[in-house]
Amino acid sequence: MERDIGKPLFNLFLMITSAIAFVVASGIPDFEIVGDLSPAFFPQLLSGLIFLLALPCLVKDVNEWRMAAGARSQSAGVSRKRSIAQWLFIILLLIGYIVSFEPLGYIASTALFTFVCVVGLAFVSGVWASLSAIERGKSLIATLVFALLLTLGIFYVFTELFNIPLPT
């Protein structure tokens, strides 16, 4: 079994978040209605249950983590780093897309996002380094065409077929 610290860490994250939610819920104002429960009842009950149920999961996952095999091979380590880089790249790119969407407008931000997404994944995954100059040029042109076609195609579908306005 491969060691993955993420499992116990995620349980810990759930416990901390639910504890914070429980405390925040205690600040919800109460209203007296005959027979009714407080508006804070369900948030507190649910966050409390999540905390209590996450505890045995944490203990179990920590035990599994301690018993699992230790160090990874060098190639597995490189592959994992590449995977994490690809994952983070997509998250950061999405945040960038959200931030730039209204200021730049749909067409510019979407074309840029698509282009950077495809080229960036090739770069982060390491495949870009293995391409010759001619292949890189071809790849850039093909990606540019793809980005423009996708952007305009979706623009047409949403604005013309479904009458959904997009920022321009």
Place this chain on the structure above:
Amino acid sequence: MSGYIDGLGMVLQWGTLLAIAGGTLLGIIMGSLPGLTSAMAIALLLPVTFGMPPVAGIGMLLGALCGAGASGSIPAILLNIPGTPSSVATTFDGFPMAQKGEAGRALGLAIVASFFGGVASMVILSLLAPPIAEFALRFGPAEYFSLSIFGLVIIASVAGKSLLKGLIAGLIGFFISTIGTDPITGVGRFTFDELSLLTGVNLLPALIGLFAISQVLKDAFEYDPYERMKESAHRIDNARPLFVETLKHWKALLIGIASGSVVGPIPGAGGSIASLVAYDQTRRFSKTPEKFGKGYAPGVVSVESANNALLGGALIPTLALGIPGEAATAVLLGGLMIQGITPGPLLFADQSGTIYGIFLAYLVANFFMLLIMCLGIKLFIRVLMVPRKQLLAAILVFCFIGVYGVDGDVFNLYLMLGFGVLGYFLNRYDFGTAPVILGLILGPIAESNLRRGLQSFEGDWTPFFTRPISVTFLVIAAGLLALTLWQNYRSKHPRAT
């Protein structure tokens, strides 16, 4: 009968037929691509259905489910890679048939068996759902509360890899549903002065985040630039629907339909179980069981008919009670609610035209599936060659524009991303995402009915545990929890022999 006539009028319109055909086409494309699920196909289509009439919108989503269910057989037969989890059993005989040079024949049988399975399940759905909904008309707040708890427990027990984690996922969804204005007192809960949160967490970014963005993040993590989808070496020149040959294997077809219809309504059972049950039973009843696994046509027929028969069965609790059985129907339920349709018994009583229109739309989707698969089978095989990078980018843009386009609120985009990251970790660490959606949908039903019930019973809890239907749901839920815990215990502490 008048409900069917009204429904037929809603379905037989160009816009509705086009929507169903479009949904079926997208479902077929998504189902052909290993790793992309039918739940993701529906989630991607949700924003598109916003402006449509209910029957057209839901018909589009059902078309996607129907198409994805059938097209998972393409990579299963040609490449030995199931396109969807329910196509695992198709590889058992489908791929050996392809190796014997019968790929076209296997595909022809799979398409027709899927079609028969889908049509039969629509008949079963239309026969069983109305009486169940009629029975559910007797439900009051106590019964609805118990039913919501029952639905949440049942999906949590089977969706995650562990009972505790499934329950946690359901509770997370339930907790998120409490964000917004309190349904009884109007007090703000966890809104942090954010206007977009006053009406609660929007279901659309939650659905797209949990089922589409999380999948893209998983694909991004696992993306291997040097991995190429191998092209099938098998000839498929003779791929055409084989009606006569499929009907010759009538016993396998009936076993498949029966398996799918029985397993379908069981929450959490899912397509892979239905198809494995169908395969196993067909082999058991066969006079030549030794031929199974070596490229035997009845193996393909039973599995593929079970796959599509499952959907009609799964729609019974979804539409009649508002309790979906697994991820795809949970997303479909979200789609219904976004359309302003509240699934459950009142839907059958108040909007019979719409509900029968949905039944008929599902029937029409099966015909479109047959037609589109027959005409475009060679094209869909090419879909397997689409580069993953471009596909990821296209899906992300579609999700993004879909969520933004509905109400132009950038906050929902952040919400979608947040749900995507949450969904990624929930899937990665074995919690599952289906219980979260169930919690989101059933949470408000459980809370408002419990509180309404308590108000009407003047704070007395006992009616929740003494009314027969209510206590039945609670006892079954408790029994299921106990059974799952017992099974977990037995699997870890096998009895010494």
